[in-house]
Amino acid sequence: MSAQRLQSGGRIDRQQRIEFNWDGRSLRGYAGDSLASALLASNETVLGRSFKYHRPRGIMSAGVEESGAMVTIGRGARRDPNVKATMQELYQGLHASGQNAWPNVRYDVGAVNSLFGRFFAAGFYYKTFMGLPPFEWGSKGTGLWMKYEKIIRKAAGMGAASREPDPDVYDHAHGFCDVLVVGSGPAGLQAALTAAKAGMEVWLVEQDCLLGGDLLNLADEKTEKKRLELIAELEQAGVRMMTRTTAFGLYDNGIAGLLERVTDHLAAAPAHLPRQRFWTLRARHTIVASGAMERGMAFGNNDRPGIMNVAAGRTYLNRYAVRAGQQVVVATNNDSAYDSAADLAAAGAKVCLLDARTRIGSNMLDIAGAANISLHTGSVPLNARGLPAVNGIDVAAAAGDGWAFESRLNCDLLLVSGGWSPVVHLMSHRGVKPVWDAEQACFIAPPIEEPIHVAGSAAGIWNTDACFDSGKSVGARVVKALGGKARARAMPEVGGWANPIRPVYEVRVDGRKTKAIVDPQHDVTADDVRLAHREGFVSVEHLKRYTTLGMATDGGKVGNIIGLALMAEAIGTEIPNVGTTTFRPPYTPVAIGALKGRNVDEHFRPLRRTPMHDWNLQQGATMTMAGLWHRPWYFARSGETINEAYVRETETTRATVGLCDVTSLGKIAIQGPDATELLNRVYTNPFAKLPIGKARYGIMLRDDGMVMDDGTTWRLSETDYFMTTTTAHAAKVMVWLEELLQTRWQDLRVHVTSVSEQWAGSAVAGPKAREVLSACVEDADVMSSDNFPFMGVIETTLKGGIPCRIARISFSGELAYEAYVPSDYAPAMMDLLWPEAQKHDGCLYGLEALGAMRIEKGHVTGAELDGRVSIDDAGLGKMANPDKLFIGKAMRNRPELLREDRPRLVGIKPVDTGQTFNAGSILCASNKVSGLGEGWITAVTHSPAMGHWIGIGFIAGGHQAWEGKTLVAADPVRKGNINVEIISPHMYDPSGEKMYG
Amino acid sequence: MIIINCPFCGPRDHSEFGYGGDASIDYPALDAPMDEWHDAIFLRENICGMQAETWHHVNGCRMWLIVERDTMTHEIKSVRPAHGGNAAVLENVAEGGES
Numbered sequence A: 001m002s003a004q005r006l007q008s009g010g011r012i013d014r015q016q017r018i019e020f021n022w023d024g025r026s027l028r029g030y031a032g033d034s035l036a037s038a039l040l041a042s043n044e045t046v047l048g049r050s051f052k053y054h055r056p057r058g059i060m061s062a063g064v065e066e067s068g069a070m071v072t073i074g075r076g077a078r079r080d081p082n083v084k085a086t087m088q089e090l091y092q093g094l095h096a097s098g099q100n101a102w103p104n105v106r107y108d109v110g111a112v113n114s115l116f117g118r119f120f121a122a123g124f125y126y127k128t129f130m131g132l133p134p135f136e137w138g139s140k141g142t143g144l145w146m147k148y149e150k151i152i153r154k155a156a157g158m159g160a161a162s163r164e165p166d167p168d169v170y171d172h173a174h175g176f177c178d179v180l181v182v183g184s185g186p187a188g189l190q191a192a193l194t195a196a197k198a199g200m201e202v203w204l205v206e207q208d209c210l211l212g213g214d215l216l217n218l219a220d221e222k223t224e225k226k227r228l229e230l231i232a233e234l235e236q237a238g239v240r241m242m243t244r245t246t247a248f249g250l251y252d253n254g255i256a257g258l259l260e261r262v263t264d265h266l267a268a269a270p271a272h273l274p275r276q277r278f279w280t281l282r283a284r285h286t287i288v289a290s291g292a293m294e295r296g297m298a299f300g301n302n303d304r305p306g307i308m309n310v311a312a313g314r315t316y317l318n319r320y321a322v323r324a325g326q327q328v329v330v331a332t333n334n335d336s337a338y339d340s341a342a343d344l345a346a347a348g349a350k351v352c353l354l355d356a357r358t359r360i361g362s363n364m365l366d367i368a369g370a371a372n373i374s375l376h377t378g379s380v381p382l383n384a385r386g387l388p389a390v391n392g393i394d395v396a397a398a399a400g401d402g403w404a405f406e407s408r409l410n411c412d413l414l415l416v417s418g419g420w421s422p423v424v425h426l427m428s429h430r431g432v433k434p435v436w437d438a439e440q441a442c443f444i445a446p447p448i449e450e451p452i453h454v455a456g457s458a459a460g461i462w463n464t465d466a467c468f469d470s471g472k473s474v475g476a477r478v479v480k481a482l483g484g485k486a487r488a489r490a491m492p493e494v495g496g497w498a499n500p501i502r503p504v505y506e507v508r509v510d511g512r513k514t515k516a517i518v519d520p521q522h523d524v525t526a527d528d529v530r531l532a533h534r535e536g537f538v539s540v541e542h543l544k545r546y547t548t549l550g551m552a553t554d555g556g557k558v559g560n561i562i563g564l565a566l567m568a569e570a571i572g573t574e575i576p577n578v579g580t581t582t583f584r585p586p587y588t589p590v591a592i593g594a595l596k597g598r599n600v601d602e603h604f605r606p607l608r609r610t611p612m613h614d615w616n617l618q619q620g621a622t623m624t625m626a627g628l629w630h631r632p633w634y635f636a637r638s639g640e641t642i643n644e645a646y647v648r649e650t651e652t653t654r655a656t657v658g659l660c661d662v663t664s665l666g667k668i669a670i671q672g673p674d675a676t677e678l679l680n681r682v683y684t685n686p687f688a689k690l691p692i693g694k695a696r697y698g699i700m701l702r703d704d705g706m707v708m709d710d711g712t713t714w715r716l717s718e719t720d721y722f723m724t725t726t727t728a729h730a731a732k733v734m735v736w737l738e739e740l741l742q743t744r745w746q747d748l749r750v751h752v753t754s755v756s757e758q759w760a761g762s763a764v765a766g767p768k769a770r771e772v773l774s775a776c777v778e779d780a781d782v783m784s785s786d787n788f789p790f791m792g793v794i795e796t797t798l799k800g801g802i803p804c805r806i807a808r809i810s811f812s813g814e815l816a817y818e819a820y821v822p823s824d825y826a827p828a829m830m831d832l833l834w835p836e837a838q839k840h841d842g843c844l845y846g847l848e849a850l851g852a853m854r855i856e857k858g859h860v861t862g863a864e865l866d867g868r869v870s871i872d873d874a875g876l877g878k879m880a881n882p883d884k885l886f887i888g889k890a891m892r893n894r895p896e897l898l899r900e901d902r903p904r905l906v907g908i909k910p911v912d913t914g915q916t917f918n919a920g921s922i923l924c925a926s927n928k929v930s931g932l933g934e935g936w937i938t939a940v941t942h943s944p945a946m947g948h949w950i951g952i953g954f955i956a957g958g959h960q961a962w963e964g965k966t967l968v969a970a971d972p973v974r975k976g977n978i979n980v981e982i983i984s985p986h987m988y989d990p991s992g993e994k995m996y997g
Numbered sequence B: 001m002i003i004i005n006c007p008f009c010g011p012r013d014h015s016e017f018g019y020g021g022d023a024s025i026d027y028p029a030l031d032a033p034m035d036e037w038h039d040a041i042f043l044r045e046n047i048c049g050m051q052a053e054t055w056h057h058v059n060g061c062r063m064w065l066i067v068e069r070d071t072m073t074h075e076i077k078s079v080r081p082a083h084g085g086n087a088a089v090l091e092n093v094a095e096g097g098e099s
């Protein structure tokens, strides 16, 4: 290839030289270049190696379908693989490198893979990994493969992503408009203008950095003038024009996904800008003017560097002022290539045009004649010659129904047009099955009921003027649908070429073996498609998966039609009978970073802090996550490990007193004349007679009889209750109560209000708890045992006038209280409680000690109440009152739930009390350590009270069924197997003396 | 991606809402036999087309709504408060009565 930069013309700025780095060498281009055009102008021919065979690859196109010039951009954390050089704008200092080659794309050791081509044929991976080696390897084949697999895998594959975290920022944005126009070619520009002039709010999105679509590739001044005028008019009409923005998907309800590449074209991105913006755009109507893509043909070595589509040859010439070759062969089967060939000839190339058709009208002959092009009708390329780049071709001529070798031609550039495929991808996203138009040899999207319309060459309209007209027509149709005024115009007819296309998908001559690539990104050959057919894969979806045709990053843009045509030929049918594969979003790849937006690191999910968060930190708390909450995990003294800390906290609390932030518990105010009735229906135990000033522990079930949540509810007055829920289920319980009141029980006069944020709470637990609180309340009398019995509730004031509500309830099993103050008083409350606790050598305790104490008591939490547990399973069956009605009453008595051998809550201890075990272990009978076992462990702790590790969990039949037997806590991937015994879950103070005392 | 026109808050993205379920279910009385509960909870139609559903404006006004939605197209035909009292108040306001 002897590409050359022209002295004039093009959309490049010759005043702005740009230096960039390609594969370790410094090259130069101009502002306005794409990386591909700059590499082409620098005569870089081999830009990469192919996926399987390491065949040399160069530029194949000038657009998003590029499957040859796939490169890696950037370094370090910003290394971005598989970027299409055709879509990468050149910038100062750009760092690009070739892929899939070592040591580099020009001298690639992996090219030896092509010698093993037959091992990589379609289905190779399936056959070997399914244990069926190629027969010639014999029974040892698979083993042989496993041996070489590592080497081959290393040599196959495309670019490698950075392993470092993505340092860039991505934004999510939302938009609304009347009309979204996708694509700014002649149809898109005109459609947008028609809609905007009628007063519609229009967004025009274009994946390119310039507006104009194919207009950018035409050399004549009249077209350019029209393009600029249209853009000026669009600006005046207030159209929002977004370049470097891809509509990558269309979704329900007029939603388009847009990816705006904000800084990918900049050498140094300003700090305030995100790298990319991910738009969710809601449009009332969408006009798809996404253009068409030129297909190639399958023939021998059709993937050689120096072979590209005809339109690309014209784009590099007219847009980038690069004549891609000196001695050019243009091969076509349709009219569209003639103007491009003429442009190249006018630019000084020696052009030879092969037209597969034998009869061509005089208009085409005139173009060729005027441009001094040597025209060969009835001719097609059979095989490309030359390595690494094309230096000539074998030409085949029509012979009967097929082709026969005719002659050789020398060339340094081969441009191929096998016809055009409208970009129907976005319509496909909406579930539309494109319809095959045999006359135009392409798939066209049929009209759909949704407000989505297709215009221009995306609708199979080939001529530029007709595309303008189709834009007007569709624009007017949309304006009318939106209730605006516009003059209706007829839609131009599909097609528009003077001479019909002659479908040519593959050129093959009997007896000549060639490698014809159908899908260059995955190295799928025409023979692979036939092999798949021979092996029985006749459905197009199976063909796709077996050969991986169309499954590369271009999503089948390049190879699908030829693959379908080859399959149709093999089956002996027509293309529409084979079907088409469904194109799915995204149209072009979208970075994971853009999908996640700013929802990363600490913003991955919301963070909830209690009002005593800072106070806890000042006391040396180590925090942990409990749902969205940050909660104190333990308060280590200097040198203490977590285990030492929580054991000390547990011992201290049981010996004197401990304080614990329990703010994260859900809190719901339940108020109204029917509040009692509501509670009585949602809890399994009776609330109808709960006296004012008392709290009650309650369990609520779901409709299906399984446990939803548990907690205490305090009666503050006749009509006012304060419900607490578990931290994990707070939101769920709130939603549940709202649902019941607003849907099923509309007659109940009750308000429920979440007050979780309004009240901050501390547990005060341990034998000295009463002393501590007595010293903190203004009136110590309220704390006396007579005035404040177990499950009592008081509303009082702490010293300094802090309003406070206290209940004598215990999660730890000690004499204990929960004290709540309005959130802003939380640090003030702790400043009162903590010095008093210290007077008794008390401690602050965190979640770990809280867990230890509740496990000792056999109290259940979210770890046990996982939605699969019935009230009987949890050992709380007595809480379900048979004499009253409650939600879940009927369903909890399902026979299956009453089976005696259901897993029931138990306590677990190691046989050798020196041993530890893990939550998550499976409990197995000692003679059958396999399968799902008999039960499982939900939580474990070291129990200071018992002096060894304990756990709680579930086991079939409960602890009576296993009393005195040794089981195995199986934990095969962590601790191994530990012998354990099943005991009652109430392991500490089972009679509750401490708590009632 | 659906927009639900909440009668209290106006049109909002469906991400603000929680999905309830089939709004046509008549939940049995608490003392109804197990069979009735079983049918109400487990035997649900899988409607292809317009379906009345409950949605909760959980990140908004926290009202439960009855939404008629086409399960095939996501087209929303109507939205009204689940609670009859709220619905009546809205109607009264719409008719220019006292709110």
Ligand SMILES: [Zn+2]
Pocket (backbone or CB within 6 Å): B006, B007, B008, B009, B010, B057, B060, B061, B062, B063
């Ligand atoms: Zn609302």
